[in-house]
Amino acid sequence: MSVLVVGSVAFDTVETPHGVREEMLGGSATHFACAARYFTEVKVVAVIGSDFPSEGLEFLTSRGVDLEGLQVRDGKTFRWEAVYRGDMAQAETLGTYLNVFEDFSPVIPESYKDSPFVFLANIDPELQAEVLRQVRAPVLVAADTMNHWIADRKESVRNLLASADAAIINDAEALMLTGEETIPLAAQEIRGGGTNHVVIKKGEHGALLFTGESRFALPGLPMTDVRDPTGAGDTFAGGFMGRLAQLAEVTESALRESVLYGCAMASFNVQGFGVEGIANLTPEDIDGRVEEFRDLVRV
Amino acid sequence: MSVLVVGSVAFDTVETPHGVREEMLGGSATHFACAARYFTEVKVVAVIGSDFPSEGLEFLTSRGVDLEGLQVRDGKTFRWEAVYRGDMAQAETLGTYLNVFEDFSPVIPESYKDSPFVFLANIDPELQAEVLRQVRAPVLVAADTMNHWIADRKESVRNLLASADAAIINDAEALMLTGEETIPLAAQEIRGGGTNHVVIKKGEHGALLFTGESRFALPGLPMTDVRDPTGAGDTFAGGFMGRLAQLAEVTESALRESVLYGCAMASFNVQGFGVEGIANLTPEDIDGRVEEFRDLVRV
Numbered sequence: 001m002s003v004l005v006v007g008s009v010a011f012d013t014v015e016t017p018h019g020v021r022e023e024m025l026g027g028s029a030t031h032f033a034c035a036a037r038y039f040t041e042v043k044v045v046a047v048i049g050s051d052f053p054s055e056g057l058e059f060l061t062s063r064g065v066d067l068e069g070l071q072v073r074d075g076k077t078f079r080w081e082a083v084y085r086g087d088m089a090q091a092e093t094l095g096t097y098l099n100v101f102e103d104f105s106p107v108i109p110e111s112y113k114d115s116p117f118v119f120l121a122n123i124d125p126e127l128q129a130e131v132l133r134q135v136r137a138p139v140l141v142a143a144d145t146m147n148h149w150i151a152d153r154k155e156s157v158r159n160l161l162a163s164a165d166a167a168i169i170n171d172a173e174a175l176m177l178t179g180e181e182t183i184p185l186a187a188q189e190i191r192g193g194g195t196n197h198v199v200i201k202k203g204e205h206g207a208l209l210f211t212g213e214s215r216f217a218l219p220g221l222p223m224t225d226v227r228d229p230t231g232a233g234d235t236f237a238g239g240f241m242g243r244l245a246q247l248a249e250v251t252e253s254a255l256r257e258s259v260l261y262g263c264a265m266a267s268f269n270v271q272g273f274g275v276e277g278i279a280n281l282t283p284e285d286i287d288g289r290v291e292e293f294r295d296l297v298r299v
Numbered sequence: 300m301s302v303l304v305v306g307s308v309a310f311d312t313v314e315t316p317h318g319v320r321e322e323m324l325g326g327s328a329t330h331f332a333c334a335a336r337y338f339t340e341v342k343v344v345a346v347i348g349s350d351f352p353s354e355g356l357e358f359l360t361s362r363g364v365d366l367e368g369l370q371v372r373d374g375k376t377f378r379w380e381a382v383y384r385g386d387m388a389q390a391e392t393l394g395t396y397l398n399v400f401e402d403f404s405p406v407i408p409e410s411y412k413d414s415p416f417v418f419l420a421n422i423d424p425e426l427q428a429e430v431l432r433q434v435r436a437p438v439l440v441a442a443d444t445m446n447h448w449i450a451d452r453k454e455s456v457r458n459l460l461a462s463a464d465a466a467i468i469n470d471a472e473a474l475m476l477t478g479e480e481t482i483p484l485a486a487q488e489i490r491g492g493g494t495n496h497v498v499i500k501k502g503e504h505g506a507l508l509f510t511g512e513s514r515f516a517l518p519g520l521p522m523t524d525v526r527d528p529t530g531a532g533d534t535f536a537g538g539f540m541g542r543l544a545q546l547a548e549v550t551e552s553a554l555r556e557s558v559l560y561g562c563a564m565a566s567f568n569v570q571g572f573g574v575e576g577i578a579n580l581t582p583e584d585i586d587g588r589v590e591e592f593r594d595l596v597r598v
Binding site: 205256 | 481486501
């Protein structure tokens, strides 16, 4: 089953203790698509400026990503600049230049409207809701958000999550959104609002899933070669949604396995700058990493 | 097989967001023994003052803990005062009163000297080494340490760990001890010094085991009722060493299972003040918690 993602396609300039890269292909929809495409057909809704090079488009289309929903607007593409210091747990944003993204209004092409799996990356919650009004009877809708939207539009974020089947957010966002002091209470509160499944991303500490009466936790893979964490969360979401769409069922067992695939894809992502780490994997690479995770928690 | 623990027996005065408790029975050897005694015979080497009440001794002996190695000295028992704020990740020490512990010199009774499993809690590394000179051919010696000893006696700590089979330390201590930036590199460095097995305690994020060519990670149990984290690390060590001694073999599989038991016992510990959470468990309680952890990571 296919996956529709609505988010950003951008250029990132990033510095980490391992170097600097300027104007790399990035953005939430890009990282998501680069991960999910290993498992299923991916349809992208985003906006780019007229400065976007054809190599960027080719990079995605040659990997089977459907760009029919990619709008091209007169102007410059979204750009983000950041630096990671020390343990790289947190990016320090140096500049955000929305450019054509400022007036982004997602339009879902007719051929996308029956997408069974839908991922709403962290854009304005009103735009996320706008997407939901355009799709027809999806099997599962998952949504991300970020501190910026929680601070400015908490009610909109809550309403959006209430109308989604799954939240895929990080631990700090879950606490900020709910005002709770622990992750289990935050997850319970979000689920009480109508979101069936809550996935909490914990960076190097792995991920948690709350679904039905069950909780699932996967630790992070102990890594020594983290080069750039940018996009790890969206890559997790891409692995998670891609695998879930491939399994084509929303059972507890499928959700657990999809968290495992999300963590595996995120672990590749952080090993390279931008999408370098996930651009050219083989099925054997992915199977091997998934086995590493299974072995890590075998008891 | 029995376990020998050398550490502190103390009175703790602790404040957390859930309340205040004054002069609770505490100390590393106490928490360790209270956890390990569910699995095997525990022999304690520590020192108390003449102010120590008989109820404290009864509390331990009635739970089958062997106190032949508990020295009683004229003076006051070790006391510690601390407060945990906010997310309770870190204790803020308000006062440390070593009292009789200041001149503690561990003497291993003859009946303890053939203990197959030995745990050296975080006392002066010279005293830890002194214990090792007194025991005969143990199957496995594990040692803990703390930031204080790493700052003041790094070489002694390194030498002690080199002569131990296992290190059971927390993540911050592993990084501080080795100067490495990641936990896998720190574990590799410690193992390179001669310590076969390295267990890293990560608090709410669980624990890691590095042994042979293998890595094992267990996430923390998502909890909403953490009342007092005091002694969680020593309780983990007690569950780990107790289970390992009960299994009576040092294989990768036994080590993994013992980490699981360590995490399970630590999760009970934090649910109550001092040793309240682990004082009166049934085998069913422990089996149930272990199953919760197995289910948590089932994929």
